[in-house]
Amino acid sequence: MASDVILKDVNKVYPNGFHAVYDFNIEIEKGEFIVLAGPSGCGKSTTLRMIAGLEEISSGDLIINGKRVNDVAPKDRDIAMVFQNYALYAHMTVYHNLAFSLTIRKVDPVEIHARVMKAAEILGLVPYLNRKPKQLSGGQRQRVACGRAIVRDPVVFLLDEPLSNLDAKLRGSMRKELMLLHDRLNATFVYVTHDQIEALTLATRIVVMKDGYVQQIATPKEMYDNPANIFVAGFIGTPPMNFYNGKISKDGKKFEHISGTSFKLTANQVAALAEYADKEIVMASRPDYVYVDDASLEKNSGSVFDLKVDYYEYLGSYKLVYGTIGDSEAIIAKIDGRDIVDAAVVKACYDMNKVHFYDKETTNLIV
């Protein structure tokens, strides 16, 4: 399948000398939903704005639909952008907001009408075509903003935090609408967010960035199951991953936590961690894989520890237990809502098959 958008060694150095994006490489297939995610200031908007042509590319190549477009004006790039503050024209009706970009491009009026009506149908905006933006709800305004992109019939849709101004409930329903819209249009989306839930729910592939560097590019499942480094492990997933400092035992068969508790490694881990015997290492695991029930404790007898409970939140089908291993590192455990954790210290265990080990120096995933 042909790639729709290719970024090859793309760098951005702002005129003040600040290096905002380093060697960004990706080949985006037609119809993908790529989410650029990361904390504030990591360079995701800069990357999107370089694709849009709103920011000059300092070095590297940007290829859209087989053509190098570094020096092509934004309006000629076959892209359409939806911004966070939808930027609708307050004095125009929904119809004219949708038609505007085509009118200024002098598209044939019959064609404009057909495209506006098609976009309005896709987005369920037909009943609102004669309203002004202030007579719409936040979600409807957001749909008009998407509609303005759809009428342009671009190869690539670029979206910069389009849901960040909406309340939590509306964000949820707009996420669903965006997924459906993406399916219906079968177009390529590149979407910027700092919200890891949007990244996990919307993306075909997520790009996590930090300090201008790409940390990992992977499907949501791959990224959740196997975060490439400690940063990605901490960024993707709520509640966040638990991290433990300790070392591999001299015989290479156990992880010895600083609290004195040891965890028996699986055969696979013993093999992969051979060169780490007697060396410091970071163990990490999702709160989902901590268990306190008798059957699990018996099954995982090599990874039982004392969980000192500070408090817990009951959330219906599950409980979130906040505590520490022994007296040392903080741990969050997501356990079955029926499990009882009333004592100050309870016996808990890990499913060691679900535990990751990271190199303490490089922070990269070992196994």
Ligand code: ATP
């Ligand atoms: P946010 O989620 O806060 O929008 P972001 O990941 O999108 O963050 P960018 O807007 O891409 O971050 O900015 C990346 C870095 O580049 C930041 O440190 C920012 O301060 C810097 N930056 C952005 N615009 C300029 C500029 N015009 N000149 C110099 N530095 C800039």
